[in-house]
Structure formats: C-alpha cells, structure tokens
Amino acid sequence: MKICSLASGSKGNCLYLETGETRVLIDAGLSLRETLLRMEMNAINPEKVNALLVTHEHIDHIRSAGSFARKFNIPVFASHKVCIKAEKLFKKTRVTEFESGSLFLFRDIQVDPVSITHDSCDPVCFVLESSEGRAASVTDLGIVTRLVIEKLRGSRFINLESNHDLDMLMNGPYPWELKQRIKSKHGHISNEESLALLHELAHEGLEALVMAHLSEVNNHPDHVIRSTEAFLRNQNVCSPKIVIGEQHRASRVIEI
Numbered sequence: 001m002k003i004c005s006l007a008s009g010s011k012g013n014c015l016y017l018e019t020g021e022t023r024v025l026i027d028a029g030l031s032l033r034e035t036l037l038r039m040e041m042n043a044i045n046p047e048k049v050n051a052l053l054v055t056h057e058h059i060d061h062i063r064s065a066g067s068f069a070r071k072f073n074i075p076v077f078a079s080h081k082v083c084i085k086a087e088k089l090f091k092k093t094r095v096t097e098f099e100s101g102s103l104f105l106f107r108d109i110q111v112d113p114v115s116i117t118h119d120s121c122d123p124v125c126f127v128l129e130s131s132e133g134r135a136a137s138v139t140d141l142g143i144v145t146r147l148v149i150e151k152l153r154g155s156r157f158i159n160l161e162s163n164h165d166l167d168m169l170m171n172g173p174y175p176w177e178l179k180q181r182i183k184s185k186h187g188h189i190s191n192e193e194s195l196a197l198l199h200e201l202a203h204e205g206l207e208a209l210v211m212a213h214l215s216e217v218n219n220h221p222d223h224v225i226r227s228t229e230a231f232l233r234n235q236n237v238c239s240p241k242i243v244i245g246e247q248h249r250a251s252r253v254i255e256i
Contacts, residue, residue: 001017001018001019001132001133001135001156001157001255001256002016002017002018002253002255003015003016003017003018003135003157003159003208003210003253003254003256004016004042004044004250004251004252004253004254005159005212005245005246005250005251006025006030006035006038006039006042006250007029007030007034007038007245007246007247007250008139008159008210008212008213008214008245008247009060009213009214009215009216009246010060010213010216010247011029011060011247012029012030012034012060012063012247013027013029013060013061013139013213014026014027014028014030014035014038015027015137015159015210016039016042016044016049017128017135017137019108019128019132019135020107020108020109020130020131021107021108022050022051022107022108022109022130023048023049023050024049024050024051024052024053024109024128025049025051025052025053025068026052026053026126026137026159027052027053027054027055027061027062027065028052028054028061028062028063028064028065028068029060029062029064030063030064031063031064032064032067032068032071035064035068038250039250041250042250042252043253044253046068046072047072049072049074050074050107051074051077051106052065052068052069052074052075052077053077053078053111053126054076054077054078054079054082054086055123055124055125055126055137055139055140056120056122056123056124056140057082057085057086057120057121058120058140061140062082062086062089063089065086065089065090065093066086066089066090066092066093069090069093069094070092070093074094075094075096076090076093076095077097077098077104077106077111078090078095078096078097078098079097079098079099079113079122079124080097080122081121081122082120082121082122083095083097084121085121098113100113100114100115100122100124101113101114101115108130108131109128110128110129110130111126111127112126112127112128112129112151113125113126114126114127114138114147114148114151115147116138116141116145116148117141117143117145117185117186118140118186118187118188119142119181119186119187120140123142125137125139125141125148125151127151127152127155132156133154133155133156133205134154134155134156135155135156135157135158136152136155136157136158137158137159137212138152138158138159138160138161139159139160139161139212139213140161140188140213141161141188141189142184142185142187142188142189143185143189143193144189144193144196144197148197149200149201152197152201153201153203154205155201155206156205156206156208156256157208157209157210157254157256158201158206158208158209158210159210159212159245160197160198160209160210160211160212161188161189161194161212161213162189162190162191162194162211162212162213162214162219162224163182163187163188163189163190163191163194163213163214163215163218163219164182164183164188164190164191164214164215164218164219165190165191165218165219165223166183166190166191166192168215168217168218168219168220168223169182169183169190169215169218172217172218173217174217174218182215182218188213188215191219191223191224191227192227194211195227195228195231198231199231199235202235202237202238203237203238204238205238206237206238206240207238207240207241207256208240208241208242208254208256209240209241209242209243210244210245210251210254211224211225211228211242211243211245212245213245214244214245214246216247221244221246224244225242225244228242229242241254
C-alpha cells in the first residue's frame with residue numbers, strides 16, 4: 001500500500017492511495033496544474049490513476065476533480081447530491097453516483113462512503129478495503145460519531161483530521177461566528193478530539209497516520225507532532241509512522 005498526501009488544508013485537499021491493482025485520488029482540491037506538478041515530484045504517474053473519489057462539494061475538495069477526470073478519462077465517484085451541486089465542474093465527466101452508507105466495489109477494492117456531519121450537502125469519509133488491508137480518509141469530520149469509530153476500526157492507514165488547537169482557535173483572529181462554526185458538530189475536529197478518536201482506533205496493525213487538514217491560523221505542525229507522539233509513547237499497542245499533511249507541498253510517499 002502506498003499513500004501520498006498531495007495537499008491538505010482549507011486551500012486544497014488531495015490524497016493519493018495505491019493498493020493492490022488500484023490507484024485512486026480522494027478529492028482534487030488543487031488546480032490541475034498544481035496537482036500534476038506534485039504528482040510528478042513524487043514520481044506518481046497520473047495516467048495510472050483509475051478513479052477519483054469525492055468526499056463533498058466544497059471547492060477545496062473538488063476544484064480540479066472534473067478537469068483531472070476528463071484529462072485522464074477516469075470516473076468520478078460522488079453522491080447524487082454532490083453531483084447536483086457540482087454539475088458545472090463535472091460537465092462532460094464520467095460520473096458514477098453512490099449512496100452514502102452503501103458499499104460499492106471498484107476493481108479490487110471495496111469502498112465504504114461513511115456519512116459524517118460536516119456542513120455540506122452530503123459529506124462522507126471513505127474506508128477502502130482490499131487484499132492489502134483497510135485504509136481510511138476522514139477529514140472535515142464535524143463530530144466523531146460511533147459510526148465513524150466502528151467503520152475505521154482495523155485500519156492500517158488513516159488520513160486523520162487534526163484541524164485546530166482549541167486555545168489557538170478561541171484566542172485567535174477569527175470572528176466569533178466562524179469560531180463557533182469550526183467547533184460545532186458541522187465544522188472540524190480539534191487536536192484533542194483527533195487524539196480521542198485515535199485512542200479508540202489504536203491497534204497493533206495501525207502502521208501509518210497522516211495528520212490532516214491542519215489550520216494555518218489555529219494550529220501548528222509542532223503541536224500536532226508533540227501531542228500525537230506523546231499519545232503514542234503512553235501506549236504500547238501500535239507505533240505508526242506519523243506524517244503531517246501540508247497545504248503547500250506534498251508529503252513523502254508512505255509505503256506500508
């Protein structure tokens with residue numbers, strides 16, 4: 001299994017995942033040019049990508065979804081409600097609709113689009129299962145539900161939201177309404193909430209984490225690294241590789 005966080009944050013999100021015979025992008029929130037540049041820098045061949053999975057319709061997740069899919073003639077998988085919202089971007093694109101909560105098969109992977117509570121029309125996180133094990137991408141989460149916990153159990157890899165430090169958010173420059181939206185059940189989860197979720201998901205087979213969707217204003221990579229490493233030191237269940245998903249450059253390619 002190979003993973004690369006091509007971009008992560010409020011200005012654009014894109015995750016590359018290679019497992020078995022299948023290569024997918026989860027979201028495509030950068031420009032097409034920047035997406036291809038970052039793939040090239042990491043020796044990822046865009047012509048070998050088989051599909052693009054869309055979590056929701058916010059522009060930082062779908063900016064180049066249509067253009068990438070058209071250029072390489074691959075299908076976009078999105079829910080019906082997202083397809084309606086993104087109709088213009090998906091024009092002349094091969095779109096396959098799925099229903100949130102309903103498993104579907106694509107090539108050698110089983111895809112589980114798990115419903116989440118973010119403030120968009122029909123948001124999901126993805127859990128992918130193949131002969132190489134389970135991988136999950138869960139960002140823009142809103143709140144951690146029991147459903148999310150149960151679906152993510154047993155993952156070898158998780159792209160895990162760790163959006164904000166609560167003190168930095170509440171004492172930062174954002175207007176009060178935006179602060180309330182971020183910390184609401186329709187916003188993003190904090191570092192503390194991310195670690196609480198990780199506590200539920202820790203198992204001996206967890207091999208890699210990308211700590212994702214960090215706020216550039218209300219968080220800092222050092223905070224996330226310190227708190228995550230401290231959590232891992234205080235348990236003896238797993239010792240995954242930890243990578244920070246960055247906004248302005250791709251991560252290294254993780255191989256597990």
